[in-house]
Amino acid sequence: MENTGNEEGAEDADSTSAAEAVLPADSTTASPATADSATADAAAAASTMADSSATGATTYPVRFTGLVREYFRIWIVALCLSILTLGIYSAWGKVRKKRYLYAHTLIDGSWFDFTGRPIAVLRGRIIAVALFGGLAIVGHFFLPAQIGFILLLLLLTPWIVVAANRFNSYNSTYRAIRFGFGGRVREAAKVYLGIGLLLIPTLGLIYPYYRMRRLRFVTEHQRYGATPFETRFLGGNFYGAYVISGLIIVAAGIVAIVGGIILAVSVGKAARDEGAPIFALIWSALIYSGYLLAFCYLRARVGNLTFNGTRVGPVQFASSLRVRDICWLYFSNIAAILCTVGLATPWAVIRMARYRAARLTLSAATPLSGLGAAAMQSATATGSEVSDLFDVDISL
Amino acid sequence: MSALRGSLSDGRNAASTPVSITRDGDDLLISAETTEFRVPLRDVAADARVLGVARTLTLPDGKQITTSDQDTIAEWFPARHWVDHWAYDLESRWAAAFASIVVIVAVLWLFIQVALPLAAKPVASMISPKIAQLIGVQALDSLDHSIFKPSKLSEERQEDIENRFYNFLAREPGAEGLSLKFRGGALGPNALALPGGIIVVTDDMVKLASDDELLAVLAHEIGHVRGQHSIRTILQSSGVVVLMTAVAGDAMTMTVLAAAVPTALLESHYSREFELEADDYAFAHLKRHGYSPQLFADVMRRMEKAEKDGGTAGVFQYFSSHPATDERILRAEAQR
Numbered sequence: 239m240e241n242t243g244n245e246e247g248a249e250d251a252d253s254t255s256a257a258e259a260v261l262p263a264d265s266t267t268a269s270p271a272t273a274d275s276a277t278a279d280a281a282a283a284a285s286t287m288a289d290s291s292a293t294g295a296t297t298y299p300v301r302f303t304g305l306v307r308e309y310f311r312i313w314i315v316a317l318c319l320s321i322l323t324l325g326i327y328s329a330w331g332k333v334r335k336k337r338y339l340y341a342h343t344l345i346d347g348s349w350f351d352f353t354g355r356p357i358a359v360l361r362g363r364i365i366a367v368a369l370f371g372g373l374a375i376v377g378h379f380f381l382p383a384q385i386g387f388i389l390l391l392l393l394l395t396p397w398i399v400v401a402a403n404r405f406n407s408y409n410s411t412y413r414a415i416r417f418g419f420g421g422r423v424r425e426a427a428k429v430y431l432g433i434g435l436l437l438i439p440t441l442g443l444i445y446p447y448y449r450m451r452r453l454r455f456v457t458e459h460q461r462y463g464a465t466p467f468e469t470r471f472l473g474g475n476f477y478g479a480y481v482i483s484g485l486i487i488v489a490a491g492i493v494a495i496v497g498g499i500i501l502a503v504s505v506g507k508a509a510r511d512e513g514a515p516i517f518a519l520i521w522s523a524l525i526y527s528g529y530l531l532a533f534c535y536l537r538a539r540v541g542n543l544t545f546n547g548t549r550v551g552p553v554q555f556a557s558s559l560r561v562r563d564i565c566w567l568y569f570s571n572i573a574a575i576l577c578t579v580g581l582a583t584p585w586a587v588i589r590m591a592r593y594r595a596a597r598l599t600l601s602a603a604t605p606l607s608g609l610g611a612a613a614m615q616s617a618t619a620t621g622s623e624v625s626d627l628f629d630v631d632i633s634l
Numbered sequence: 635m636s637a638l639r640g641s642l643s644d645g646r647n648a649a650s651t652p653v654s655i656t657r658d659g660d661d662l663l664i665s666a667e668t669t670e671f672r673v674p675l676r677d678v679a680a681d682a683r684v685l686g687v688a689r690t691l692t693l694p695d696g697k698q699i700t701t702s703d704q705d706t707i708a709e710w711f712p713a714r715h716w717v718d719h720w721a722y723d724l725e726s727r728w729a730a731a732f733a734s735i736v737v738i739v740a741v742l743w744l745f746i747q748v749a750l751p752l753a754a755k756p757v758a759s760m761i762s763p764k765i766a767q768l769i770g771v772q773a774l775d776s777l778d779h780s781i782f783k784p785s786k787l788s789e790e791r792q793e794d795i796e797n798r799f800y801n802f803l804a805r806e807p808g809a810e811g812l813s814l815k816f817r818g819g820a821l822g823p824n825a826l827a828l829p830g831g832i833i834v835v836t837d838d839m840v841k842l843a844s845d846d847e848l849l850a851v852l853a854h855e856i857g858h859v860r861g862q863h864s865i866r867t868i869l870q871s872s873g874v875v876v877l878m879t880a881v882a883g884d885a886m887t888m889t890v891l892a893a894a895v896p897t898a899l900l901e902s903h904y905s906r907e908f909e910l911e912a913d914d915y916a917f918a919h920l921k922r923h924g925y926s927p928q929l930f931a932d933v934m935r936r937m938e939k940a941e942k943d944g945g946t947a948g949v950f951q952y953f954s955s956h957p958a959t960d961e962r963i964l965r966a967e968a969q970r
Contacts, residue, residue, distance in 0.1 A: 308686035311731045315724045318734035321741050330717055334684045334725075341687040348641060348650050349700070351690055353681075356717075413650050414643035414698035463648065581735070607649030 295603045302595035304342035306585045313584040329360035354409035396426035415611045421459035429455045446480040447473050463611040465551040479539035483532040490528020534565040552602040559597045640701030680711035682718035685725040754869040758862040770830030785816035825851050827858035829865050847933040857915030863908040917969040931966035
C-alpha cells in the first residue's frame with residue numbers, strides 16, 4: 239500500500255491490475271454545494287474508530303520533497319531508452335521513477351525505499367505482453383478468442399492482484415523494515431470474482447460495496463514488519479460517495495442538454511448546420527468534463543475514506559483531500575499535458591504527489607520505533623527470499 | 635577524512651539513529667551517540683544510484699544506513715551494473731534530457747512515417763479476401779445505420795450507371811471482386827471504397843458529375859481498392875494507437891485523450907498519400923479505356939466550387955482527408 243508519494247494514489251491500493259482497466263471508471267458524482275467533504279470524512283472516521291487519536295498522540299505530517307527538475311530528467315531518459323530498447327528498459331525506468339518518488343516521501347524525517355529488482359519487473363512485463371498482447375491480437379481477428387481473452391483476464395485477476403501486491407509490499411521499506419502482503423488468491427477470488435459476479439444480477443447497484451470490499455482486501459492484508467494493517471470501512475460511506483458522484487454526472491448531462499437546446503434554438507438554422515461539428519465538440523467536452531468532475535470527486539472521497547479507516551498498530555492515518563483541489567489539479571494537469579504533448583507529465587506527477595502528501599498525516603500514541611520487524615525478516619539481509627513465481631511484477 | 639552524516643536503522647524496529655560514517659582504509663567506521671562499530675567495505679551493499687535519491691547501504695546483519703551524500707558514496711561504491719551506471723550518467727545531464735526529447739520525436743516520426751506503412755503493406759495482402767469482404771460489409775452496414783440513406787436515383791438510372799461501370803472494368807484483372815452501391819444522405823458529392831471492393835457513390839455525386847466524369851471518380855475508387863488502402867489505413871492507425879498507448883502508458887491515466895488527438899491527425903495524413911496513389915491509378919485506367927484524365931480535373935473543379943458555395947471549409951479542413959484539390963487538378967491535367 240506504500241503509494242503515498244506515488245501518483246497512482248493510495249486509494250487504488252489494488253495496484254493497476256488489468257481488471258481495473260476493464261471495469262468502468264467509477265462515476266459517482268459530488269454535489270459541489272455540499273459542505274467540505276474533507277471534514278465530513280474526518281468526522282466519519284472519528285466516529286468509526288472508537289480509539290481515535292486521543293491526547294498525547296504525536297502527529298507526523300507526510301512530506302514530499304520531490305523536484306520537477308530532477309524527476310523530469312529521470313522520466314524523459316526512461317522514456318527515450320524505453321523506446322530505443324523496444325520497452326525492455328521500461329522495467330528499469332519504472333524502478334528508478336518509483337525509487338525517486340519513494341525517497342522523497344518522508345515521515346518523521348525518514349524516507350521510504352523501493353527495493354524491487356528491475357529484472358523481476360521485466361519478467362512480469364514480458365509475461366504480460368506475451369500473454370495479453372498475443373491474445374489481444376488474435377482476438378482482433380477471431381471473435382471467440384476475444385471472448386476467451388476477456389474471460390481469462392477476469393479469471394486471472396485475483397492472482398494478479400495478489401502477486402502485484404506481494405511484490406510491491408515486500409519491496410517497500412521504511413527504516414529498514416519491509417512491508418508485506420498476506421492476502422491469499424482464494425480470498426481474492428471470493429472478492430473479485432464472487433462479489434464481482436453479483437454486479438450482473440444487481441445491475442451494478444452493488445458496485446460501491448464491491449469497490450469497498452476490494453479496497454478492504456488489499457488494505458487489511460498489508461503489514462508493516464510484524465504489525466498488520468487494520469481497516470474499518472463502512473459500506474454506507476462508499477454508497478454516499480458514489481451516489482453524489484452519479485448526481486454530478488446527471489447534473490452535467492442536464493446542463494449539456496439544456497445548454498445545447500438553448501443554443502440551438504437561439505441560433506439560426508444555417509449557423510446550426512455549419513457549426514454542427516463545433517456544437518458536437520462542445521457538447522462532448524461538457525460531458526467529458528462532467529465525468530472528470532465525478533471522477534475527481536470519487537478520488538477525493540474514496541481516498542479519504544480509505545486512509546481514514548486504516549491503522550497500523552498505534553498509527554492512524556488521516557487524509558483530508560479536498561474535492562475542489564483534486565478537480566483543479568486534474569483539469570490543469572490534463573490541460574498542461576495536452577498542450578505540451580505529454581512533456582508536462584512529470585510536473586503533473588510531482589504536483590499530485592506533493593498535494594497528496596500535504597493532505598496526509600499519521601498520528602500515533604506510541605513512538606514509531608515501537609513497530610518491529612517480522613520475525614523472519616532479520617534473518618536475511620540482502621537478496622530476495624521470494625524466489626517463487628511471485629517474484630514477478632505483474633502490476634505493469 | 636570527512637565524515638558523512640546518515641541515519642541508521644537496525645532492521646528490528648522502526649527507529650532511526652543519526653550516525654556519522656567515515657572510511658578507514660577498507661573499512662567503514664560508523665559512530666552513533668553511544669555506539670561505534672566497524673564493517674569491511676566489501677561486506678556492505680549499496681543500492682543503485684538514481685538522480686536525487688539518497689543512498690542506502692545495507693550491512694550484513696540487516697542494518698541499513700541512509701545518507702544524502704551521493705558523491706562520497708559513489709566514490710566508495712562504484713556502480714555494480716552498467717545499466718545503472720549509464721542510466722545515472724544520462725539522468726544527471728541536462729544535455730541528455732534534451733537529446734532524449736529529440737530522439738523520441740525522431741524515432742516516433744520514423745516509426746509512423748516509415749516503419750508502420752512498410753509493415754502494413756505486406757500484412758494487408760495477407761488478409762484473405764473473405765475477411766476483407768466481411769469488414770467491408772460490416773462497415774457499409776454501420777454507415778447505413780448512421781449517415782447513409784437509401785438512394786433516390788431511379789432503378790433505370792442505377793442500372794445504367796452500373797452497366798457503364800462494368801464496361802469500364804472490361805479486361806481489368808480482379809474486376810469480379812468489385813461491386814457498386816448507391817446511397818443518399820447529406821454527404822454531398824462523394825464516393826468511397828470499402829474493404830472487399832465495395833464502392834459507394836452518393837446521389838449528389840451522380841447529379842454533379844457527367845456520365846464520363848463519374849467514371850473518372852469511380853476509377854479513383856478502384857485505385858483505392860487495388861492498393862488495399864482501406865485495409866492498410868486500418869492497420870496503420872491501429873499501429874499508431876498501439877504505439878501511442880505503449881508510449882503514453884506511463885503517463886496519467888486520464889490522458890487517453892492526448893493519445894487520440896495526434897492519432898486522428900495522423901490518420902488524415904495517411905490518406906493523403908493514398909489519395910495521390912489512387913489518382914495516379916485513375917489516370918492510367920482512364921487512358922487504357924480511351925478517356926482523358928481531364929475528366930477527373932473537371933469533376934474536381936466542380937466539387938471544389940460546390941464545396942466553396944456550401945461553405946463548410948475553414949477549421950475542419952485540417953481534419954479533411956483529401957489533399958489540396960488544386961494539387962490534384964494540376965496533376966490530372968499534366969497527365970492528359
